[in-house]
Amino acid sequence: MTVMTPDQMEAALRHIGETRYHHLHPFHQMLHSGECDKDQVRAWALNRFCYQRIIPLKDATVLARMDDTVLRRVWRQRIVDHDGEIGDAPEGGLRRWLALTDGLGLDRDYVTSMEGALPAVRFACDAYIAYVRDRTLLEAVASSLTEMFSPMIIKARVSGMLKHYDFINEDVLRYFRNRLTEAPRDADFALEYVKKHATTPETQAAALKALEFKCAMLWTQLDAIQHVYVNGAPAPGAWRPGEALVAEAA
Amino acid sequence: MTVMTPDQMEAALRHIGETRYHHLHPFHQMLHSGECDKDQVRAWALNRFCYQRIIPLKDATVLARMDDTVLRRVWRQRIVDHDGEIGDAPEGGLRRWLALTDGLGLDRDYVTSMEGALPAVRFACDAYIAYVRDRTLLEAVASSLTEMFSPMIIKARVSGMLKHYDFINEDVLRYFRNRLTEAPRDADFALEYVKKHATTPETQAAALKALEFKCAMLWTQLDAIQHVYVNGAPAPGAWRPGEALVAEAA
Structure with missing residues (x-):
């Protein structure tokens, strides 16, 4: 094994994104091109809440x-972005996600309880927490690098969903608007960190594996959603169309 | 909430098995009725190794x-059953599982490395370990109660696979032969434990949820296998037919 230069390392990380990031997943193609029905969009939003x-x-x-x-001063901003401030002004990313599930007519308590979410999605999310807890800090940071690729998918998603779905508007998609500035800032920092600290064949391989893990963790969620809500596989206990809708939406 | 009698509790546990255990999963129906091709059986055996x-x-x-x-004296027998003895005589369940993957022509190092296993399967398995670590001991024991239902599925599997697949023989299925005596012994003990210790509405509900969790964890594995190896969904990095076969089998 030979050591890669920082530029080669970045290229190797980008190659993983190009071949394994979930922008390639068939469900995202459906979602962005208007092929999903409203219940499939609901299933996606409901399950993605777990993430x-x-x-x-x-x-x-x-x-x-x-x-x-x-390092902690920089990283803690991520928590601020997702949790927002006390009193919820400004609101955080988690609350902005619930604006989407609200907009889709899903009962908020049902969404946040996750009782109708697919076990496969919950297992994948738990695996991500375990990963950043149990692996090296370098691998934990490297696993966040899917954010290098997220602006691409977010732009396609926002424009595609606004264009194709009459039940979607800019306000319910406001989660993504913020991510377009937050994600590149976070990704730039994490990429520099990884390029600086992955300086041996072993640590470089570990960092690349970490990004592969994260891509698999995202991919797995969409596989589960597609299997149940597109292919129609039975899913004991999971949300079914018509369930947990607020009165106006039902 | 009212307290159930031990008999009512057992009935409630059995009801979960009847409605959520993976004997109901379409992939098992395929596997046992001879509808799988050899690569689908390989995919199942390879992934199930993770479990x-x-x-x-x-x-x-x-x-x-x-x-x-x-309690520990009783429970440790489970580890003996799966790990076998030093020197591997008698062999344990894990080794007996590898007799099946060997029989299917899969490279043993590849199988045990799990590099071609589906992430969803690995995440589900990791979720099971986390569950028994983080929940109450009662829930950990209750989650093992799928063994109440396993003799049923094993009998159908062994007779179905022997009948339908010319590449399967009794020797490669010897894992299941042992389980037919081990599982009922383990299940009887765990069932008595749960009936004795789940004596409030809260602990009874928790024990039932634990068994639901375990059923979901098993179900999720088959969903992932079906999605990729029956429905043909892409799976970056996963085993593909033709890969990792030993010379005679390829």
């Missing part, structure tokens, strides 16, 4: 492993 | 939470 929910938990787990005050 | 692998880890995690010597 939104663990982001600040994941970042707190990473934060708890950082021995460097300077 | 076999964590059983002794799961039981060691439970054991580490038992403060009662008498």
